[in-house]
Amino acid sequence: MGTVHHSPASQSRLASIWHRYLFSTDHKVIGMQYLFTGMAMAIIGGFFAYVFRMQLAFPGKEVLGYGLVNANNYNMLITNHGAIMIFWVAMPVLIAAFGNYLIPLMAGCDDMVFPRINRLSYQIFLLSVLVLIASFFVAGGGFGGAWTSYPPLSANPAYNLTPNGASLWLLAVALEFVAFLLGGINFITTLMNSRAPGMRMYDIPIVLWMIVIASVLFMGSVGPLIAGAVMLLFDQTLAIGFFDPSKGGDPVLWQHLFWFFGHPEVYVVLLPAMGITAEIITVFSRKKLFAYKTVLFTTIAVGVLSFFVWAHHQFISGIDPRMANIFTITTVIISVPITEMMFVYIATLYGGSIQFTTPMLFALAFLAEFLIGGVTGIFLGASSADIYFHDTYFVLAHFHYTFVPIAIIAVFAGLYYWFPKMFGRMMNDKLGHVHFWGTIIPFNCIFIPLFYLGAAGDHRRIYNYENFPDLMRGHMQDLRIVATISLLVMLAFQGVFLYNFFSSMFRGKKAGKNPWQANTLEWVAESPPPHGNFPTLPVVYRPPYEYSVPGRSSDFWPQNEKA
Amino acid sequence: MMGSIIEQASSYAAEIDQVILVVAVLGGFWLLLTEGVLFYFLFRYRRKRSPRAKYMSGESHGEKAWIHWPHNLVIVCDMVIIAFAMSAWYNIKQDLPPADATIRIVGQQWAWRFTHPGSAGELGSSEDVEIVDELHLQVNKTYHFKLESSDVLHSFSVPVFRLKQDAIPGRIITGWFKPTKEGAFDIQCAEICGIGHGAMVAKLIVQNEDDYAQWIAAERLRTKG
Numbered sequence A: 001m002g003t004v005h006h007s008p009a010s011q012s013r014l015a016s017i018w019h020r021y022l023f024s025t026d027h028k029v030i031g032m033q034y035l036f037t038g039m040a041m042a043i044i045g046g047f048f049a050y051v052f053r054m055q056l057a058f059p060g061k062e063v064l065g066y067g068l069v070n071a072n073n074y075n076m077l078i079t080n081h082g083a084i085m086i087f088w089v090a091m092p093v094l095i096a097a098f099g100n101y102l103i104p105l106m107a108g109c110d111d112m113v114f115p116r117i118n119r120l121s122y123q124i125f126l127l128s129v130l131v132l133i134a135s136f137f138v139a140g141g142g143f144g145g146a147w148t149s150y151p152p153l154s155a156n157p158a159y160n161l162t163p164n165g166a167s168l169w170l171l172a173v174a175l176e177f178v179a180f181l182l183g184g185i186n187f188i189t190t191l192m193n194s195r196a197p198g199m200r201m202y203d204i205p206i207v208l209w210m211i212v213i214a215s216v217l218f219m220g221s222v223g224p225l226i227a228g229a230v231m232l233l234f235d236q237t238l239a240i241g242f243f244d245p246s247k248g249g250d251p252v253l254w255q256h257l258f259w260f261f262g263h264p265e266v267y268v269v270l271l272p273a274m275g276i277t278a279e280i281i282t283v284f285s286r287k288k289l290f291a292y293k294t295v296l297f298t299t300i301a302v303g304v305l306s307f308f309v310w311a312h313h314q315f316i317s318g319i320d321p322r323m324a325n326i327f328t329i330t331t332v333i334i335s336v337p338i339t340e341m342m343f344v345y346i347a348t349l350y351g352g353s354i355q356f357t358t359p360m361l362f363a364l365a366f367l368a369e370f371l372i373g374g375v376t377g378i379f380l381g382a383s384s385a386d387i388y389f390h391d392t393y394f395v396l397a398h399f400h401y402t403f404v405p406i407a408i409i410a411v412f413a414g415l416y417y418w419f420p421k422m423f424g425r426m427m428n429d430k431l432g433h434v435h436f437w438g439t440i441i442p443f444n445c446i447f448i449p450l451f452y453l454g455a456a457g458d459h460r461r462i463y464n465y466e467n468f469p470d471l472m473r474g475h476m477q478d479l480r481i482v483a484t485i486s487l488l489v490m491l492a493f494q495g496v497f498l499y500n501f502f503s504s505m506f507r508g509k510k511a512g513k514n515p516w517q518a519n520t521l522e523w524v525a526e527s528p529p530p531h532g533n534f535p536t537l538p539v540v541y542r543p544p545y546e547y548s549v550p551g552r553s554s555d556f557w558p559q560n561e562k563a
Numbered sequence B: 001m002m003g004s005i006i007e008q009a010s011s012y013a014a015e016i017d018q019v020i021l022v023v024a025v026l027g028g029f030w031l032l033l034t035e036g037v038l039f040y041f042l043f044r045y046r047r048k049r050s051p052r053a054k055y056m057s058g059e060s061h062g063e064k065a066w067i068h069w070p071h072n073l074v075i076v077c078d079m080v081i082i083a084f085a086m087s088a089w090y091n092i093k094q095d096l097p098p099a100d101a102t103i104r105i106v107g108q109q110w111a112w113r114f115t116h117p118g119s120a121g122e123l124g125s126s127e128d129v130e131i132v133d134e135l136h137l138q139v140n141k142t143y144h145f146k147l148e149s150s151d152v153l154h155s156f157s158v159p160v161f162r163l164k165q166d167a168i169p170g171r172i173i174t175g176w177f178k179p180t181k182e183g184a185f186d187i188q189c190a191e192i193c194g195i196g197h198g199a200m201v202a203k204l205i206v207q208n209e210d211d212y213a214q215w216i217a218a219e220r221l222r223t224k225g
């Protein structure tokens, strides 16, 4: 035995911390586990973006903190930047962290219906993180076949040259899906079965609806992809040939399986972001949500439609050209419910009493920026325009104008908004404003030049544009440098957030139960809520957005307040 | 609009650019309008000017009209976009005009192999000329291409033509184009294909009939000798 002897007391304290933070079944702790893991992954994903953007702006120069970037490193960095930001940041933070934290609190119950499945979900997720990180360091290096992992490149080690990295990467993705399947079961069951007495369907806060509908979309779309991932794993390790034409397989089949999941996935992360935004804009404009039922039904419509648009990623991939027409129609039509939702949100602001707090600024920025992402998507949904734009930086800029508002801007909105509930203290609003402008301005300065570069012919996943004379004309390299420098500025301002976040946790002003004077049930609980959430479970008397009701002196009316 | 950003060097480049313009105008209109209303509301209904909010559910007919009218107009715009997109798509990808000549394009890790046809314009004669990373074409001639891949996915992309088509191992994909401008342009691979993807560049040289005839005669001599 070692020489260090723990006293029984300190041993049991250690054990209890271990038990409390790693093996907890409390939905709030699990939410936090997802949140902090997601934030750590965002730092890795952001670092990767920094490295490859530096290589693009200053090709062949050593990158501070990384070194020289060769073609192999470059492919690995972009592949894992994409995979991390979507699968290990957007998904865990938007669905798992907010879903776990908010569903029981806002539905007014003490925990998830299946707390142990919930714990298992995080443990599998953590395992997927470890497998992913291991994949960067194995012999042959990390996988570099793009986050879409198209075979035959991804299927055959002779082509991708990363025999171990490719399989571990795929395994990590599959594990991550299993984790969210377990989470999804919990979310749906809890919201349907454990709401506070009196909370009817139309009394459920929109954010909960959106998270649950997103979980349904995820569960409906992920099956084919898990099957595809298993087939791909067989191709990689046993050379079975599901996707190998020389063995009777078809590489395009993977694309169908991948995008049948991949497009609904956009809405899986969009919906929670829209939900967070709905909560925040109603509170800080003191307005009732405009047309609650319309929001709910358009959300469901978007969800259903999102299963019928996947092949817009494949217009020029060798599918029957006649099929493109059908998918052009469905894709362009999905703009209708999405604009409807945007109109409804803007109508909510009409006649409001708008207060520009930090969470409100981020929520509004989500609307303003996501609109750009939505409109630029039409260029890609229109088949013939997509012939030109497909696989260019125009596509890249477009989806960053959707994913950054979703996974960064809306997440910040939600964090600033629920921080007082999570940690019992307020974040500093001044620093919040600094962080806001330091994020939004450089964000636009990164991606507006990239729209232009894509239109001018920059294709994706190229580690050095000096190889292409036509892509070095005029100011194209200058624009690449502008984008990279803007990224550096944006990353630097995230330091303000981290400082604000962690210092406010301990030194922020005490928040009290309901600092924003909001109506929903999470604000009835203590800040932070204890295990079990509520001393006595609340009863609901009214819908969630009764702000500025005429004839009342107070401009809010909590859901649980009796008349 | 697109023509000022990147040259139009094929017969259908202008048609694709027109679709892009239609989307830009209609999408741009809605974007500006929506952002305009959003920012106006933020300014008009800030707490200082609007200390107490209105109460409205948005469920009544009159209120919903504010959403339904723009929503119906969006549908109309969508129809216009779909019509433009589909008609250009039909002309470019579904309808194959008769060819003056046929070429073969093979993508491989990490080069493009081009087979230029014999004087009859058809592949398979002893006059075929195969070279790597350089494609010679005659201006104002309609070409069919037979696109293949010998290993992974590649994507044959000529930005000045507005042409892009994935190459898939095990398949031969037929398409067409008609160059309308002489000059030298980039050919890209637009689908990630491994380590060398970022350096998979080829040269396109569009020539008039005489220059092309001279070049191919010299090339035939060189490959025979």
Ligand SMILES: [Cu+2]
Binding pocket: A262, A263, A266, A309, A310, A312, A313
């Ligand atoms: Cu999609």
Ligand SMILES: [Cu+2]
Binding pocket: B154, B155, B189, B190, B191, B192, B193, B194, B196, B197, B198, B200
């Ligand atoms: Cu390539």
